Amino acid sequence: MxxxxxxxxxxxxxxxxxxxxxxxxxxxxxxxxxxxxxxxxxxxxxxxxxxxxxxxxxxxxxxxxxxxxxxxxxxxxxxxxxxxxxxxxxxxxxxxxxxxxxxxxxxxxxxxxxxxxxxxxxxxxxxxxxxxxxxxxxxxxxxxxxxxxxxxxxxxxxxxxxxxxxxxxxxxxxxxxxxxxxxxxxxxxxxxxxxxxxxxxxxxxxxxxxxxxxxxxxxxxxxxxxxxxxATAVAELQAGRVDLMEDLPISMIPVVEGDSKLEVLSTTGPTVYGLRYNTRDGITKDANVRKALTMAVDRATIISSLLGGEASEIASFQSALSFGDDPDLKPLPYDPEGAKKLLEEAGVAPGAEVQIDIRAGNSTMNEVAQAIAAYLQVVGIKATVKPYESSVFLNDIVPQGKTGAMFQQSWGGWTLDYDNTAYLLYHTGEKWNPYGNDTTLDAMLEEQRPMTDVAEREKKLQAIAGYIADQALEMPLYALNSxxxxxxxxxxxxxxxxxxxxxxxxxxxx
CATH class of the missing domain: 3.40.190.10 (Periplasmic binding protein-like II)
Incomplete structure (x- = not known):
């Protein structure tokens, strides 16, 4: 067959x-x-x-x-x-x-x-x-x-x-x-x-x-x-010295649309954004704290107001294009009161500090991170956003486990298959998994790889996504249009x- x-x-x-x-x-x-x-x-x-x-x-x-x-x-x-x-x-x-x-x-x-x-x-x-x-x-x-x-x-x-x-x-x-x-x-x-x-x-x-x-x-x-x-790239596009610009920021869409020589093209993409948690240190070692921080953030409003609707909310770290996406898996709800209750039960005092590490140079992600910090402030968490030059962030801060409580993860998902995301992000010992050591999750990831029954493998990938959501290893944010x-x-x-x-x-x- x-x-x-x-x-x-x-x-x-x-x-x-x-x-x-x-x-x-x-x-x-x-x-x-x-x-x-x-x-x-x-x-x-x-x-x-x-x-x-x-x-x-x-x-x-x-x-x-x-x-x-x-x-x-x-x-x-x-x-x-x-x-x-x-x-x-x-x-x-x-x-x-x-x-x-x-x-x-x-x-x-x-x-x-x-x-x-x-x-x-x-x-x-x-x-x-x-x-x-x-x-x-x-x-x-x-x-x-x-x-x-x-x-x-x-x-x-x-x-x-x-x-x-x-x-x-x-x-x-x-x-x-x-x-x-x-x-x-x-x-x-x-x-x-x-x-x-x-x-x-x-x-x-x-x-x-x-x-x-x-x-x-x-x-x-x-x-x-x-x-x-x-902004420089858009200026060069307007001047005719650039013909095509990839990853046009949401904030610059009106500028391009307002130029009669230019146009904006948007398509559903596989790239997803989120904040992953440091599960080794500090208050984010506690899964209930991680769930509280996620529930404190109104991701739907971020998508509609900051992203101009050019994204869709995600429940796992994959877009709807990905094999393994489960449409029945729903994101944690925006519930600041519920978040406060979980934080109180976990013994997290008001004023607790967390650091959000991001890659510098992405103005959209910077705005999103600042919005997340503001939402966390409402539930009593003092968040600071720390940008790093991309090569330092990607080659040192994340792989060496030097992040704050939360750190940006963007993933192209180019294979359109959740395996290629989940294995590299969550399997013990992988470069992009500086904190995880979960033998149950490792076994699930390994079990699906040799499966030749497509339907069974899809169910296993969906189960993996559900397990990760239950452990709240990340705050899934959105799948961004290309x-x-x-x-x-x-x-x-x-x-x-x-x-x-x-x-x-x-x-x-x-």
């Missing part, structure tokens, strides 16, 4: 992609597009980062074996089809022929094996991506255009994972000749655009790959500018829910 399902999915998507390639322009158009993103990941090696900002850019330089389009449909990428064999413990991929990397070396089975040996080896151990692919025991070359993935156990999310981030295929010869450090800042892939230059924290310039297997891009140049301040500001001269752009925008079919009108 699994074999036929995946072959059918691959075949239908392949037909669509083949049609796309056939209709693509055979020669390069003369057009440059500039995209503003807030964060420079600092390395363009696929195994070095988990950031959505990397995916937004990397999807135009690299390809994976599979591909997920802007409608979240999975289909062929560098693999044209696949068979799931041996009860899900082996996957055979048939590879696309005639593809070359940007440096001219051929894409083949050896490149696939090299990519995953590197990801699962010493180099991959230095970065955060390897944890997503540990179900892969080994990659076996069958012939030049065929590989077998041998798995330690069935991984129901692996085919989606192969569409992005750490699974992007890299060139063996180029890496061996130039080394990892050089590759970080001079990436080479098989994607629709080729690397030209990189100025850290300033910009990244790409040019069209005329030999791209999916058809030559309609743009001749693609530039990414790293603009941390959203919001873009765009110049109307851009043609063919389709907003992607996960911000991983492939721009080979976009053009700039004269």
């Amino acid at each position: 699994l074999k036929s399902v995946f072959k059918t999915t691959a075949a239908s998507a392949l037909v669509a992609l083949a049609g796309l390639a056939a209709t693509a322009s055979p020669s390069l158009a003369d057009g440059k597009m500039t995209v503003a993103i807030a964060l420079d990941p600092g390395s363009w090696d696929p195994i070095d980062t988990f950031l959505v900002a990397w995916g937004a850019v990397g999807s135009n330089i690299f390809d994976g074996l599979t591909y997920r389009d802007e409608n979240a449909k999975l289909g062929p990428g560098l693999a044209t089809s696949w068979d799931v064999l041996d009860d899900g413990k082996r996957i055979r991929f048939s590879l696309r022929e005639g593809v070359t990397f940007h440096d001219g070396e051929p894409f083949n089975a050896d490149a696939v094996k090299y990519t995953f040996d590197r990801l699962l080896g010493d180099e991959g151990a230095k970065g955060p991506q390897r944890a997503n692919y540990t179900s892969i025991e080994s990659v076996e070359v069958i012939d030049e255009n065929t590989v077998d993935f041998h798995l330690t156990a069935p991984d129901p999310v692996l085919l989606t994972k192969l569409a992005g981030y750490g699974a992007m295929i890299v060139p063996p010869k180029y890496l061996e000749e130039n080394g990892d450090e050089y590759f970080n800042t001079h990436p080479v892939g098989t994607g629709p655009f080729k690397f030209v230059s990189y100025n850290p924290k300033v910009d990244l310039d790409l040019e069209a790959n005329p030999d791209y297997w999916g058809g030559a891009p309609k743009l001749s140049e693609l530039q990414y500018r790293f603009i941390a301040e959203s 919001i873009y500001g765009i110049n109307k001269r851009v043609e063919g752009f389709v907003p992607a829910p996960d911000n991983r925008i492939k721009l080979n079919n976009v053009s700039i009108a004269e």
Whole structure:
């Protein structure tokens, strides 16, 4: 059954992609597009980062074996089809022929094996991506255009994972000749655009790959500018020096809508926001205190007033797009009187202090955190908001367990499967779980991974979400829409829910 399902999915998507390639322009158009993103990941090696900002850019330089389009449909990428064999413990991929990397070396089975040996080896151990692919025991070359993935156990999310981030295929010869450090800042892939230059924290310039297997891009140049301040990015959009801005803040929507040259595009997204609790130290060690703090905050009003309705309230750390979301699981109610009672029962005296740690540079999240602090004040909790520079927050404060009582968590949920969120956030020993050590939860997370019965696995994921909600490990806030500001001269752009925008079919009108 699994074999036929995946072959059918691959075949239908392949037909669509083949049609796309056939209709693509055979020669390069003369057009440059500039995209503003807030964060420079600092390395363009696929195994070095988990950031959505990397995916937004990397999807135009690299390809994976599979591909997920802007409608979240999975289909062929560098693999044209696949068979799931041996009860899900082996996957055979048939590879696309005639593809070359940007440096001219051929894409083949050896490149696939090299990519995953590197990801699962010493180099991959230095970065955060390897944890997503540990179900892969080994990659076996069958012939030049065929590989077998041998798995330690069935991984129901692996085919989606192969569409992005750490699974992007890299060139063996180029890496061996130039080394990892050089590759970080001079990436080479098989994607629709080729690397030209990189100025850290300033910009990244790409040019069209005329030999791209999916058809030559309609743009001749693609530039990414790293603009941390959203007001600056919007000003550049208005001035015509930026054509597309990702993650447009809610507060800036009226500015963009008020400019006749621009428009706002919004789509339901997988990215969720919340405040997680330090369950090791202070008053938030107590689950009832955590529930009280959550009940003290009117999340619905935050969504309607601060977010302009561009979000939806969540009961677990996943959006409605996620496999494992339970529509019957309801958020804790806004109940300040109930919160006061729980705090009193827990022996928390009025005036108790908590610190809310957030990432600096996100004006919307800063406003939300300040609103949460005000709500907590009403129930007798004195909250202070402490911003950290993103790299410090993500690489030190959270992973090393140095946070205050509450800390921001935003999660792209790019696999659209709760496993990839829940395992990394709640399983003991994971980087994004600095405080948790729950053997019951660990067992639940491990039990669902090898399940091949889709319905049973969904029930298990929903049970995990319910268990986490009962333990109040976080204050779930909202699933935010993916919001873009765009110049109307851009043609063919389709907003992607996960911000991983492939721009080979976009053009700039004269």
